[in-house]
Amino acid sequence: MIRTLALLALLPGAALAQCPTAADLETGIRFQVDENDIEIFTNLTEDVVQSDFWAGGEPMEGSVSQYSRTGYLLQFVSREGGEIKPEWRTTYAFPYAPGDLPVLQPGDSFQWDVMMRNQDGLMKENHLFEVQAPVQRTYGNCTYEVIPYSVTYVDGSDKPNKDTMDYLPGLGVTLWVETTWDGTTDVMEYKLLEGGQ
Secondary structure, three states: OOOOOOOHHHOOOHHHHHOOHHHHHOEEEEEEEOOEEEEEEEEEOEEEEEEEEHHHOOOOOEEEEEEEEOOEEEEEEEOOOOEEOOOHHHHEEEOOOOOOOOOOOOOOOEEEEEEEOOOOEEEEEEEEEEOOEEEEEEEOOEEEEEEEEEEEOOOOOOOOOEEEEEEEEOOOOEEEEEEEEEEEEOOEEEEEEEOOO
16 A cells, blocks of 8 residues: 555656645635635636635634636625625726636736725726736645736825735636735735645
């Protein structure tokens, strides 16, 4: 038995067998964020992936986000005391339906007028998308192609708010790696935990 396991370990691709694939979104792909937080990605619909962020590794505090399978943030809502807070929901309506949003291409730079709804009502925002060249990033023992991109919320100021995302096309998930809001920047470090659990 030991010899059999040793031979299997030498087979091509055996070392990668435990790395999650897009198919694992059916049951969940988990990332550790920084030291104590957890984010779980699952399929919500054919065109939308849901992120469940657990602050402190517990499902009582955090947020729930929805992304198009091509990497765009569609909705964000906070959770407190285990309860979703609809009054803290932010929803974005793009010029296209989620299933028709274009694939992010390296080098792309484009601006869209986006309808945003939050606790203050419905308003129009201008979003500047800037897509970088693909890079390889390693999470635990697994390496994936990543397309970094940023969204700048153009408001005429010298220092507009900005989010930076890492889109993993092989998994169909988007990692929210940095946010600059009201002059304060927060950076998140992602480490892959497991998939298919």
